[in-house]
Amino acid sequence: MATPVIAIANQKGGVGKTTTAINLAVCITVLRKTVLLIDLDPQANATSGLGIEKTPGNSIYAPLLGEKDIHEVIQGTAYKRLDLIASELDLAGAEVDIARADNYLHRLREALEPIHNENRYDYILIDCPPSLGILTMNALTAADSILIPLQCEYYALEGLSVITDLIEKLKTSGTNPNLEIEGIVMTMYDGRTNLAQAVVQDVYKHFGAKIFDTLVPRTVRLGEAPSFGKPIYDYDRQSVGAAAYLQLAKEFLKRRSSGEPKTFPFQEQGLNAAAEEQTPEARQG
Numbered sequence: 001m002a003t004p005v006i007a008i009a010n011q012k013g014g015v016g017k018t019t020t021a022i023n024l025a026v027c028i029t030v031l032r033k034t035v036l037l038i039d040l041d042p043q044a045n046a047t048s049g050l051g052i053e054k055t056p057g058n059s060i061y062a063p064l065l066g067e068k069d070i071h072e073v074i075q076g077t078a079y080k081r082l083d084l085i086a087s088e089l090d091l092a093g094a095e096v097d098i099a100r101a102d103n104y105l106h107r108l109r110e111a112l113e114p115i116h117n118e119n120r121y122d123y124i125l126i127d128c129p130p131s132l133g134i135l136t137m138n139a140l141t142a143a144d145s146i147l148i149p150l151q152c153e154y155y156a157l158e159g160l161s162v163i164t165d166l167i168e169k170l171k172t173s174g175t176n177p178n179l180e181i182e183g184i185v186m187t188m189y190d191g192r193t194n195l196a197q198a199v200v201q202d203v204y205k206h207f208g209a210k211i212f213d214t215l216v217p218r219t220v221r222l223g224e225a226p227s228f229g230k231p232i233y234d235y236d237r238q239s240v241g242a243a244a245y246l247q248l249a250k251e252f253l254k255r256r257s258s259g260e261p262k263t264f265p266f267q268e269q270g271l272n273a274a275a276e277e278q279t280p281e282a283r284q285g
């Protein structure tokens, strides 16, 4: 059976894609599933956030161009059940090279093919760069679903329509007819502000059950963990940030195992629970 591929994407920068990719991946492995995380962003934040050095030549770059088998660039991490395909700066050049290649949107899909037949991973997660360039388009072509981190801020919804339009285009054009929205994860949520609550409600009005119940709070700890090269579960397991991402991982697995759309209404409970968790530790981190 094919391994589910989930692209973590949003063309907007700094909304929590990488934080979600790293921490969701690690928390899924805490729940005893195996994950391959692909760092598809030339910034290589997911790579450094896991405490892994960038090595020239050791990224998805060559497999994308059909110059290396994907197995050659998979590496283990400090975390059991989590493997990584790292990024490196060269990946920035990949956009140009891939654009010249045949079938340029399907490069990642093709590179991943050998893994699908192996049953080695339960999930493949892809951390995308903040653009809708060729790398992200490759991720969306290879993916079964897209998980969209959305920062709880005023213009959140506007950016979202850009992604949903793109998903529709990829589907109707036949590039990826089965692409689904895995879900929307509200990030950097601060339950003390009316704005954050209003944004969540607004997104809920449009996307309903697509929003994960788990709201990821803004915490100092989540912000500082990457500078120690650690996911939050390792950096501070007792923190509210670690609890949130573990909760998100549970919700992710539960939704996938039940395969049922979530029922309305969820919101009041979810909001209050997150708001309570926010205080007072979240303020101090």
Ligand SMILES: Nc1ncnc2c1ncn2[C@@H]1O[C@H](COP(=O)(O)OP(=O)(O)OP(=O)(O)O)[C@@H](O)[C@H]1O
Pocket: 012, 013, 014, 015, 016, 017, 018, 019, 020, 041, 043, 045, 128, 129, 130, 187, 188, 189, 216, 217, 218, 219, 220, 222, 223, 224, 226
């Ligand atoms: N819940 C959170 N609480 C506090 N800080 C956070 C949280 N989530 C992310 N951050 C911080 O916000 C910044 C942006 O987050 P992140 O790198 O995950 O976003 P991104 O969408 O991957 O960014 P880019 O678009 O540049 O790839 C980082 O410094 C990160 O540590």
Ligand SMILES: [Mg+2]
Pocket: 017, 018, 019, 041, 045, 128, 129
């Ligand atoms: Mg990022």
